[in-house]
Amino acid sequence: MTAPTIQSTCSTPVARLREIRALVHANNRSCLPDELIVCQIYMESRFDQCAQPEGSSARGLMQLLKVATRELFRLDNLCKPPSQRCAEPALYAEADAFHASPAFIDEATNIQMGTRYLQALIDKARREKRPDPVAEAYMDYRGVRNGIYYRKIRAAAERLKCDPDDVGALQAMIG
Numbered sequence: 001m002t003a004p005t006i007q008s009t010c011s012t013p014v015a016r017l018r019e020i021r022a023l024v025h026a027n028n029r030s031c032l033p034d035e036l037i038v039c040q041i042y043m044e045s046r047f048d049q050c051a052q053p054e055g056s057s058a059r060g061l062m063q064l065l066k067v068a069t070r071e072l073f074r075l076d077n078l079c080k081p082p083s084q085r086c087a088e089p090a091l092y093a094e095a096d097a098f099h100a101s102p103a104f105i106d107e108a109t110n111i112q113m114g115t116r117y118l119q120a121l122i123d124k125a126r127r128e129k130r131p132d133p134v135a136e137a138y139m140d141y142r143g144v145r146n147g148i149y150y151r152k153i154r155a156a157a158e159r160l161k162c163d164p165d166d167v168g169a170l171q172a173m174i175g
Contacts, residue, residue: 027111030119035157061112
């Protein structure tokens, strides 16, 4: 992993939006369009890489929970030959240490981890033959089953697709 990036020095919301878009483009590990991930990041953290709500294990731009980090480590472990797999207690200790580390909130790393987790949720929903795997994945990611979160970020993403500098589209999600 790379060293954590320094907090953005962008002077305007449009500059930060462009910076985040470039980071997403380089680090999106999901099948989802970059605009959707940009909107998710804004909804989750307002583009603040150090965001960490009190009482939650959510961290970074994508507000990835400790349990999600553990799941990614578990999935990676399952891809190894059986003789090279870690026992779950050691694996989860490693995942927890990474989740707590400064490297976890590195913007590129956090986007990679968040989009990998989102893709794992999409893949699971597809295996379960859910009618809308992306909507299901977002409900699981967010932990709220009402679908409002996904509808908001999807609508904002459509606006960003038409006008890539439309900061108002992001602000409308939370207003």
